[in-house]
Amino acid sequence: xxxxxxxxxxxxxxxxxxxxxxINLGTALAxxxxxxxxxxxxxxxxxxxxxxxxxxxxxxxSFDVVVDDVPLENATMPTLVPGLDIVPGDENxxxxxxALADDPKRSFKLRNxxxxxxxxxxxxxxxxxxxxxxxxxxxxxxxxxxxxxxxxVPLQCEFLAxxxxxxxxxxxxxxxxxxxxxxxxxxxxxxxxxxRNRLSAEVEQEAxxxxxxxIYVYDTVIPRNVKLSExxxxxxxxxxxxxxxxxxxxxxxxxxxxxxxxxxLVVA
Numbered sequence: 001x002x003x004x005x006x007x008x009x010x011x012x013x014x015x016x017x018x019x020x021x022x023i024n025l026g027t028a029l030a031x032x033x034x035x036x037x038x039x040x041x042x043x044x045x046x047x048x049x050x051x052x053x054x055x056x057x058x059x060x061x062s063f064d065v066v067v068d069d070v071p072l073e074n075a076t077m078p079t080l081v082p083g084l085d086i087v088p089g090d091e092n093x094x095x096x097x098x099a100l101a102d103d104p105k106r107s108f109k110l111r112n113x114x115x116x117x118x119x120x121x122x123x124x125x126x127x128x129x130x131x132x133x134x135x136x137x138x139x140x141x142x143x144x145x146x147x148x149x150x151x152x153v154p155l156q157c158e159f160l161a162x163x164x165x166x167x168x169x170x171x172x173x174x175x176x177x178x179x180x181x182x183x184x185x186x187x188x189x190x191x192x193x194x195x196r197n198r199l200s201a202e203v204e205q206e207a208x209x210x211x212x213x214x215i216y217v218y219d220t221v222i223p224r225n226v227k228l229s230e231x232x233x234x235x236x237x238x239x240x241x242x243x244x245x246x247x248x249x250x251x252x253x254x255x256x257x258x259x260x261x262x263x264x265l266v267v268a
Contacts (some may be wrong), residue, residue: 006129006263007186008148012171013164014135015190017154019046020228020238024134024248025152027237028255030083037076037117040089041110041144042134048088051079052235055090061267063092065098066109066143072117074243080240097139100148107140107179111147135170145175150186152258154222155207157193157200162207187216187261191255194224216261222253223247 009022019042026036040047041062048058057077063089064070075087100106110131116124130152131144145151153168155161165188176183188207193201208217222228225247231238239248 004126004129005150006114006131006148007152008131008133009152009154010133010141010144011154011164011245012047012135012141012168015261016156018135019050019132019220021152021154021222022047022130023050023187023232023237024228024239024251025255025258026130027081027239029128029258030081031239032250032255033083035083035125037085037126037129039087039129039131041093041131041140042089043091043093044134044224045089045091046232047088047132048090049235050232051081051086051163051186051237053077053079053086053088058088058090061090061092063090063096064089064260065113067096072113080236092264093134093140095253107146109144109257114147115232116264119169129183130209138166142179145172145183147177148180148183150184152186152189154189154191156191159199161203185215189216189218189220189222189240190226191222193221218257220250220257222250222254238239244261
């Protein structure tokens with residue numbers, strides 16, 4: 001049985017669709033039969049909220065896992081989606097950098113916590129773990145990159161998107177050089193695409209042309225869609241809130257493309 005794949009959803013910019021992608025990609029993967037765990041690694045805790053986990057329900061969080069070495073299974077909770085679990089996050093994550101300042105292995109805390117999940121079998125095994133990262137290149141993001149096999153990078157179809165990607169790629173190279181030499185970028189996901197806006201088409205064209213042959217850019221494009229924005233307010237992924245909306249349909253296609261991409265990478 002193939003080991004669990006760990007994918008960090010990362011971009012240092014806020015508002016690019018990291019949490020939306022984590023929630024809805026995780027839901028779509030679960031809907032087509034994969035067992036998925038989302039690790040909410042953002043102090044805002046939006047992935048937890050968007051999957052219906054209230055603040056009062058978060059007795060044990062990813063903060064406890066990386067700071068106090070609480071076993072990951074003690075923090076794992078089921079969601080409304082069969083086959084999709086979550087390790088919730090909360091505001092305490094904002095203090096991780098200070099809490100781990102004197103720990104020489106601080107960049108490996110999440111990787112060590114996830115390592116035991118590689119050896120699980122049967123019903124306890126996760127096929128994919130998605131790490132929802134904060135909108136910064138902080139110690140939390142470095143921890144996630146160190147723990148991950150690959151990165152998924154949401155790239156919004158807006159002005160200066162490619163410039164922000166350059167900074168992220170420099171950080172990835174630093175992590176590869178010093179912490180996780182096997183880290184790869186699994187793919188770029190174009191988000192917030194507006195067909196009425198010429199800029200969206202220009203950003204898509206620029207990304208595909210500049211990254212061609214270097215980094216995989218998903219064929220599936222995530223549209224700007226009001227249902228994707230509304231769903232978290234109801235504590236549901238968009239696929240439960242309105243499975244027929246264009247955003248939900250895009251994430252179903254993305255899940256299928258991701259699994260095909262993963263299969264190609266394993267074979268290669």
